[in-house]
Amino acid sequence: MRSDGVLRERIARKFKIKNTTGYSLNALIDYDDAIDILAHLMIGSEGTLGFISEITYNTVAEYGDKASALVIFKGIEDACRAAVILGEQPVEAVELMDRAALRSVESTPGMPTYLSEVSESAAALLIETRAPDKKILRRNIETVSRALNDMDLERPLQFTDVESEYSKLWNIRKGLFPAVGAVRHSGTTVIIEDVAFPKEHLAAATLELQQIMARYGYDNAIIFGHALAGNIHFVFTQDFGSQQEIERYSGFMDEVCAMVIDKYDGSLKAEHGTGRNMAPYVEMEWGREAYVLMERIKTLFDPHRLLNPGVILNPNPRAHLENLKPLTATSAIVDKCIECGFCEPVCPSKNLTLTPRQRITVQREISRLQAAGDDPAQRDALVKSYAYDGDNTCAADGLCQMACPVAINTGELTKELRRLKVTGTPRETLARSIARNYGPVTSVVRHGLSSVNALHCLIGTQAMQKIAGAARKFSGNRLPLWTPHMPTGAARRKNPGTDRGSLKKVVYFPSCISRTMGPARTVGKGKQQLLSQTMERLLVRGGYDVLYPPGMEALCCGVPFNSKGAFRQADEKAAELERVLLEISDNGVHPVVCDTSPCLYRMRQTMDVRLSLYEPAEFIHDFLLGELKITKSKEKIALHTTCSSEKMGLAAKLRRVAEACADEVVVPDKVGCCGFAGDKGFTYPELNASALEELHDQVCSCTAGYSNSRTCEIGLSLHGGIEYSSIVYLVERCSRERG
Numbered sequence: 125m126r127s128d129g130v131l132r133e134r135i136a137r138k139f140k141i142k143n144t145t146g147y148s149l150n151a152l153i154d155y156d157d158a159i160d161i162l163a164h165l166m167i168g169s170e171g172t173l174g175f176i177s178e179i180t181y182n183t184v185a186e187y188g189d190k191a192s193a194l195v196i197f198k199g200i201e202d203a204c205r206a207a208v209i210l211g212e213q214p215v216e217a218v219e220l221m222d223r224a225a226l227r228s229v230e231s232t233p234g235m236p237t238y239l240s241e242v243s244e245s246a247a248a249l250l251i252e253t254r255a256p257d258k259k260i261l262r263r264n265i266e267t268v269s270r271a272l273n274d275m276d277l278e279r280p281l282q283f284t285d286v287e288s289e290y291s292k293l294w295n296i297r298k299g300l301f302p303a304v305g306a307v308r309h310s311g312t313t314v315i316i317e318d319v320a321f322p323k324e325h326l327a328a329a330t331l332e333l334q335q336i337m338a339r340y341g342y343d344n345a346i347i348f349g350h351a352l353a354g355n356i357h358f359v360f361t362q363d364f365g366s367q368q369e370i371e372r373y374s375g376f377m378d379e380v381c382a383m384v385i386d387k388y389d390g391s392l393k394a395e396h397g398t399g400r401n402m403a404p405y406v407e408m409e410w411g412r413e414a415y416v417l418m419e420r421i422k423t424l425f426d427p428h429r430l431l432n433p434g435v436i437l438n439p440n441p442r443a444h445l446e447n448l449k450p451l452t453a454t455s456a457i458v459d460k461c462i463e464c465g466f467c468e469p470v471c472p473s474k475n476l477t478l479t480p481r482q483r484i485t486v487q488r489e490i491s492r493l494q495a496a497g498d499d500p501a502q503r504d505a506l507v508k509s510y511a512y513d514g515d516n517t518c519a520a521d522g523l524c525q526m527a528c529p530v531a532i533n534t535g536e537l538t539k540e541l542r543r544l545k546v547t548g549t550p551r552e553t554l555a556r557s558i559a560r561n562y563g564p565v566t567s568v569v570r571h572g573l574s575s576v577n578a579l580h581c582l583i584g585t586q587a588m589q590k591i592a593g594a595a596r597k598f599s600g601n602r603l604p605l606w607t608p609h610m611p612t613g614a615a616r617r618k619n620p621g622t623d624r625g626s627l628k629k630v631v632y633f634p635s636c637i638s639r640t641m642g643p644a645r646t647v648g649k650g651k652q653q654l655l656s657q658t659m660e661r662l663l664v665r666g667g668y669d670v671l672y673p674p675g676m677e678a679l680c681c682g683v684p685f686n687s688k689g690a691f692r693q694a695d696e697k698a699a700e701l702e703r704v705l706l707e708i709s710d711n712g713v714h715p716v717v718c719d720t721s722p723c724l725y726r727m728r729q730t731m732d733v734r735l736s737l738y739e740p741a742e743f744i745h746d747f748l749l750g751e752l753k754i755t756k757s758k759e760k761i762a763l764h765t766t767c768s769s770e771k772m773g774l775a776a777k778l779r780r781v782a783e784a785c786a787d788e789v790v791v792p793d794k795v796g797c798c799g800f801a802g803d804k805g806f807t808y809p810e811l812n813a814s815a816l817e818e819l820h821d822q823v824c825s826c827t828a829g830y831s832n833s834r835t836c837e838i839g840l841s842l843h844g845g846i847e848y849s850s851i852v853y854l855v856e857r858c859s860r861e862r863g
C-alpha cells in the first residue's frame with residue numbers, strides 16, 4: 125500500500141474528514157511501528173479483528189467556565205456557511221439542527237418558546253465556547269459574536285454563561301433522538317445514520333439529503349450534526365414488516381450512498397460503526413483496491429472468518445435488507461425500545477443474567493412466539509427461563525431509565541409482569557392481609573430479627589453462619605441469606621417526638637424498614653443507636669420540634685407492595701400515609717422527612733404536591749448544615765448513592781453533606797445500583813454480589829461507608845468489607861458539641 129502512491133494519497137485525503145467506513149486504513153500510513161499499526165487498526169474494527177478487553181481514554185480538559193448560544197439562521201446554507209467561519213474561532217462545539225429537528229422538540233416542556241415561531245426554512249447552530257476563566261470566556265464570546273456579525277439571523281445572537289440557561293439549550297440537542305423515538309409507531313424502529321462531507325459541501329449535501337428524504341416519504345426525519353466536522357446525522361423511523369417497506373428503505377439507502385460518494389466523496393460513516401447496514405457499501409466508498417486491502421487485513425487476523433462475521437465486510441449486496449429482526453409489540457412500557465443498549469452498563473444484573481435490552485428482546489420474542497402460535501415449546505422454555513433471568517434478578521430500581529434515550533424503565537415492565545402474576549392469586553390475598561395488618565406484621569419481623577440476633581449472640585458468628593447456611597440450603601434457598609451484617613430488631617420507641625415550643629417544626633416519618641431494622645451488631649460494637657433516635661437528635665439540634673405521624677406503626681409508602689406487583693395494596697398504603705401526613709404537616713406547612721431514600725422517591729411520585737417531602741441528606745443539606753457546628757472528621761469514608769437518590773438528582777447534595785463531615789470521601793467508580801433491591805439481597809444474594817463485585821477494592825481503605833437506605837447498607841457492608849450506615853449517623857456524630 126505504501127508503494128502505491130494513488131491509494132496512499134486517497135487514504136490520506138479521505139481521512140481529512142471523519143471516516144469510520146471499513147477498517148482504519150489510516151493506521152497504515154500514520155504509523156511505522158507494527159504494534160502501533162495493529163493497535164490503530166483495532167480501533168473501530170467492531171470485534172471483527174479481535175476483542176479489546178480494556179482501553180484508556182486520554183481526555184481533554186473540562187473547563188468550568190462555559191457559554192452557549194442557539195443561533196437561528198434563515199436557511200441551512202447560512203448555517204453551514206457560519207459553521208465554516210466558526211471553524212476558525214474559539215469554539216468547542218457547533219451543532220447543526222434543521223427545521224424538522226427543531227420542530228421535533230418544540231413542544232417538549234422546558235424548551236424556549238421561540239422554537240415554534242422560527243420560519244419554515246430556518247436552521248440553527250448551537251455553539252459552545254469554554255475557557256479556563258471568566259475573563260477569557262468573555263473574550264471568546266466577543267470574538268465569536270464579531271465573527272458572525274455579518275450573518276443575517278432570524279433572532280439576535282445571545283450567549284448565556286448561566287448553567288441552568290445553557291443546559292436548556294443543550295437539552296434541545298439531547299432531546300432530538302428521543303423525540304423521533306417517542307413518536308414512532310409500534311413495530312417500527314428508529315434509524316440513525318451518520319455521514320460526513322468536506323465542510324465546503326455541507327450546505328448543498330444537507331439540502332440534497334432533505335430532498336431525498338422527502339422523495340422517499342420519510343416525513344418525520346430530522347437532521348442534526350457536528351457542523352465543524354461536516355458530520356451530520358439523520359434520524360428516521362422505519363417499518364421492516366413488509367417487503368414494500370424494505371424496498372423503500374433499500375432505494376433510499378442506495379440513493380443516499382450514491383449522493384454522499386459519487387457527488388461529494390464524503391464518508392458513509394463518520395463516527396458510528398459500519399456494522400451490517402453499511403457493509404454492502406464499503407467497496408462503493410473505498411474502491412476495489414482499498415477494499416481488497418481490507419479483505420487482506422481481515423484474513424490476517426481472522427482467516428476462518430469467525431469474528432463477528434458479516435460485519436464491516438460482507439460480499440452480499442443485500443446484507444442490510446436480510447435477517448431483519450421484527451420488533452413485535454409486547455408491552456406499551458417498552459415498545460419504544462430501539463435496542464440501542466445504552467441502558468446496559470448501569471444494570472446490576474448485567475454480569476449475572478440479563479440486561480434491560482435483553483429483557484425487552486426476550487419479552488418481544490415471547491410475544492412473537494405467542495402470536496405465531498407455532499412453537500409453544502420454545503415459548504414455554506423462554507417463559508420458564510425468564511422467571512429467573514428476567515424477573516427474579518431484576519432489582520426493579522429503574523436506573524436503566526436514566527440512561528435510555530427514550531426513557532424506558534424496564535423495572536416498570538418487571539413490576540407489571542409481577543402484577544399479572546399476582547393479581548387474583550393467593551399472593552394478592554396475602555398482600556391484602558399484610559397491608560391491613562401492617563403494624564402487627566412489622567412487629568413480628570422486628571421480633572424475628574431480635575430472636576435471630578439473640579441466637580447470634582449466643583452461638584457466635586461462625587456457628588450462626590454454618591447453621592443459617594445449612595438451613596438455607598436445605599430449604600432450597602427459600603430461607604433468606606443470613607450474614608453477620610444482618611440488622612438487629614429495632615426496639616419500638618414509646619412516645620417519640622419533641623415539643624420544646626420551637627418555631628420550626630418538621631414531620632419525621634421513619635420508614636417501616638428503619639422501624640423494624642436496627643443497626644447491625646457489627647457496627648459501633650453493637651451500641652449504635654436506632655436511626656430514628658439519631659435523626660430526631662439531629663433535627664432537634666438544628667432547632668426543630670419533631671412531629672411523628674400518629675399510628676405510624678401501621679403506615680407504609682407502599683414500596684414493598686409495589687415492587688412485588690401488588691399495585692392496589694401499594695396505592696392504598698400510599699393514600700393512607702398521604703392522608704396522615706397532610707394532617708400532621710398542616711397541609712404541607714411543615715416539611716416532611718423520610719429516612720429511607722427509595723420510600724421518599726415513591727412518596728414524591730404518588731403524593732399530594734402540597735407536601736414538602738425530603739430525603740434526609742437533602743434536608744440536612746438544605747436546612748441543617750447552616751445551623752449545625754460541624755467538626756470535620758479526619759476519616760476517609762465511602763459514599764453510596766442509592767438509585768432513588770440518583771433519580772431524584774440528589775447525588776451532589778449527598779456528596780456535599782459527606783464532604784462537610786469527612787476529610788476524604790470516596791465515591792467508587794463502576795458501582796451503581798447495589799442490587800439489594802429491598803429484600804432480594806436475602807433471597808437472590810447473587811444479584812447483590814454481582815452488582816457489587818467492584819466495590820471492595822475501591823473502599824476497603826475507608827474507615828466506614830455511608831448511604832441512605834438501610835437494606836442497601838446490609839449488602840454494601842457485606843461486599844465492601846467496611847460497615848455502611850445512614851449518612852445521618854455521620855452528621856450527628858460530627859455536629860456534637862465538643863466539651
Ligand code: SF4
Nearest residue numbers: 461462464465467528
Ligand atoms: S431500553 Fe435500553 S436498549 Fe431499549 S431504547 Fe432504552 S436504552 Fe436503548
Ligand code: SF4
Nearest residue numbers: 471519521522524535
Ligand atoms: S430495573 Fe434495574 S435491574 Fe431491572 S433492568 Fe433496569 S437497571 Fe436492570
